[in-house]
Amino acid sequence: MSVRLYIGNLPKEEIDRQELQAVFAEEGEAVTTKLIKDRKTGKCRGFGFLTVNDDEHADQIIEKYNGRTFKDTAIKLEKALPRTKGEENEDQQQPQQAVPKPVTTSNAGNPVPNTEGKSSRRDKSSKKPRRGGGGSRETSSSNTNDSDAVRPDPRWASELEKLKEMLAAQATN
Template sequence: MPVRLYVGNLPKEPIERQALQEMFAEAGDSITTKVIKDRKTGKCRGFAFVTVPTDEAADEFIEKYNGQPFMDSPIRVEKALPRSKGKGKEDGDQPQSSSEEGATTTVPAPAPTPKAKKSGGGGAKKRGRSQGGGGDQRNNESFQPDPRWAGELAKLKEMLAAQTSNS
């Protein structure tokens, strides 16, 4: 089964697919590359995708090319995360990922929250809310995580703590 790899840290200038394919020529003819470009400018968006035939080939490819210089920048190669369903984004949007010694985890985007209707009126109401206990309640709410993402937030905090203790 083909494996899709994310190639990041590419320069944000015009890059042709052939230039990237030439860099990966040693990997064989069985790989395909796709440079993700900005629709308006035609310049590279800073990443591309490479498809290799097997998991073993993917691991070898990552080991061989991760950190190799391409146009004066070291590229980052890792397994691409599957696209999220229902987002309706174009093919090739950059996956949101965090990499810790080869382990890739998904960082979910926060869900949109419904906006409350603003009541008509002058600044007196706003001033009244900011004085006294009303302002304290609003400040406390900003520090409370959304319960839908609290579990993911805890995981991220653990990963960050592990990362800082390793440094």
């Protein structure tokens, strides 16, 4: 089974793979190198990888070459971590399904989306007045402005009506 080793602290200049391979030449054909370069500039990004046949040989190479100078810098060798491509953003890659969110009603009877456990960008109480608003603004919940009310999605209007009726029935009990 092959083992990948991380080669760090490489000089950030134009380096050929053959130059790096020459450092490990005495290890023979069993060792292959891969130099990671910037796509735009073609210069080394400061690291690369070394592939070795087995774990025992990998440990010997780390012991032998770790700290050795290459183009006036001491290289760093260690076992590479396994790839984790795609694991970090799994939930972003899955398609989002249109699922209605639970809706509650405010004191004014307007539907308000349930944000329990979620932080919102800004609270209604922290809203800044718009430019050219002119005059003071009433904050009473019974006198809410239509522009501030949350409008339900028309696709879910019938479901929302059912929920309102159910909530009204619960409130009277």
